Amino acid sequence: MTSDAMAGATVAITGGTGSFGSTMVRHLLTRGVDTVHILSRDEAKQDDMRKRFSDSRLRFFLGDVRDFDSVAESFIGADFVFHAAALKQVPSCEFFPQQAVKTNVQGSHNVIEAAAAAGARSVVCLSTDKAVYPVNAMGMSKALMEKTAQAFARNNPHSKTTVSITRYGNVMYSRGSVIPLFVDQIQAGKPLTLTEPTMTRFLMSLQESVDLVEYAFTHAEPGDLFVRKAPASTVEVLGRAVAGLLGDEAPEVQVIGTRHGEKLHETLLSREERVKAVDQGDYFRVPLDARSLEYELYYEEGEQREVELDDYTSENTERLDVEATQKLLRTLPEVRRLIGADR
Numbered sequence: 001m002t003s004d005a006m007a008g009a010t011v012a013i014t015g016g017t018g019s020f021g022s023t024m025v026r027h028l029l030t031r032g033v034d035t036v037h038i039l040s041r042d043e044a045k046q047d048d049m050r051k052r053f054s055d056s057r058l059r060f061f062l063g064d065v066r067d068f069d070s071v072a073e074s075f076i077g078a079d080f081v082f083h084a085a086a087l088k089q090v091p092s093c094e095f096f097p098q099q100a101v102k103t104n105v106q107g108s109h110n111v112i113e114a115a116a117a118a119g120a121r122s123v124v125c126l127s128t129d130k131a132v133y134p135v136n137a138m139g140m141s142k143a144l145m146e147k148t149a150q151a152f153a154r155n156n157p158h159s160k161t162t163v164s165i166t167r168y169g170n171v172m173y174s175r176g177s178v179i180p181l182f183v184d185q186i187q188a189g190k191p192l193t194l195t196e197p198t199m200t201r202f203l204m205s206l207q208e209s210v211d212l213v214e215y216a217f218t219h220a221e222p223g224d225l226f227v228r229k230a231p232a233s234t235v236e237v238l239g240r241a242v243a244g245l246l247g248d249e250a251p252e253v254q255v256i257g258t259r260h261g262e263k264l265h266e267t268l269l270s271r272e273e274r275v276k277a278v279d280q281g282d283y284f285r286v287p288l289d290a291r292s293l294e295y296e297l298y299y300e301e302g303e304q305r306e307v308e309l310d311d312y313t314s315e316n317t318e319r320l321d322v323e324a325t326q327k328l329l330r331t332l333p334e335v336r337r338l339i340g341a342d343r
C-alpha cells in the first residue's frame with residue numbers, strides 16, 4: 001500500500017540532516033520517491049550528507065524554519081512534508097526558551113502554512129513524550145507545536161493538506177544522547193555517570209520510528225496524533241546493559257543528580273488522550289477533537305473510562321531488565337558494529 005503512495009512523490013524534510021531526518025531520507029529512497037528536498041541550516045552537514053548519499057534524487061535547501069520564505073521555497077512541488085527540524089536538547093532550551101519558541105512553535109507554524117500554500121497532500125510533525133505534561137521549555141514548545149498542528153486541522157476542514165503528529169520517546173543512540181556517552185565512558189575506563197538511577201525512559205530505535213511516519217503520511221486523518229508503543233528501562237539498567245555488552249559486568253557508577261528540566265518518568269499518552277485513543281497494535285492513534293467552541297451543540301455522556309485508565313508512562317509500560325535491554329541494544333546497527341554481530 002504505502003510504497004505505491006510514495007512512489008514517484010516529492011518529499012520535503014525539514015531538519016533533514018539530523019539523525020531522524022537522514023534515516024527518513026534513506027528509508028524514502030528505498031520507497032521509490034522521485035525527489036527529496038532537504039531543508040536545514042548547516043551547510044557543512046549538507047555537504048557531508050550530499051557526499052555520503054551521492055544520490056541525484058536529493059536536493060538541498062539552505063534555510064531555517066524560522067524564515068518563512070526559505071521554507072516555502074523548499075516546499076515547491078512537495079507532495080509530502082516531514083517536519084523534523086527542532087531545538088531538542090532539554091538543557092539548552094532551559095537556558096534559551098525564547099529560541100525554542102522561535103524554532104519549535106513559530107517555525108512549525110511556518111512549516112504547516114507553507115505546506116498548505118504549496119498544496120502538499122500530507123504533513124507529519126515530529127513530537128516527543130516531553131510534550132506531555134511538560135516541565136521543560138523544550139517539551140512546552142513541542143506541546144505548542146502539537147497544538148498548532150491540531151488547530152490547523154480544526155480551523156481548515158476543507159484544506160487539501162492533512163496535518164498529523166507522531167510522538168516518540170527517546171531514540172536509542174541518537175546524537176548527544178546517553179547511550180553513546182555510556183559507551184565512551186566505559187571505553188575510557190571512566191565511571192558511568194548516572195543522573196538518578198531509578199529514572200526511566202522509553203527506548204525506541206530510529207528504524208521503528210520512520211515506519212510510523214510513512215504510515216502517517218498516507219493514512220492520517222487531519223489532526224491525528226500517532227504514538228509508538230515502546231518498552232522502557234531505568235538509567236541504571238541501561239548503563240549496566242551497555243557496560244555488560246562491552247565486557248564490564250560491574251561498572252563503577254557515579255550518581256550526578258538530575259539535570260535542568262528533567263522528569264523522573266516520561267509520559268507518551270495522557271489519560272485523557274488514552275480515552276480517545278484507538279489501539280492499533282504497535283501504536284495508538286488519537287483522533288482530533290474537532291468540536292467547535294460551541295460546546296452546547298455537542299451531547300456527551302460522562303466519560304467513565306477516563307476514571308479507569310491511567311497515563312501511559314515509562315514507569316508503567318513494559319519494563320526491561322539488564323538482559324532484555326541488552327537484547328534490544330543488540331538490534332542496533334551501532335551496537336553491532338561496536339561489539340561484533342556475534343556477541
Ligand SMILES: O=c1ccn([C@@H]2O[C@H](COP(=O)(O)OP(=O)(O)O[C@H]3O[C@H](CO)[C@H](O)[C@H](O)[C@H]3O)[C@@H](O)[C@H]2O)c(=O)[nH]1
Binds near residue numbers: 089128130262
Ligand atoms: O550522564 C548522563 C546523562 C543522561 N543520563 C540519563 O539518561 C536518560 C536519557 O538521557 P538523554 O540525554 O539521552 O535523553 P533525554 O531523556 O534527556 O532527552 C532526549 O530524548 C528526548 C526524547 O524524549 C529528546 O530527543 C531529547 O532531545 C533528547 O535530549 C535520562 O534519564 C538522563 O537523566 C544519565 O543517567 N547520565
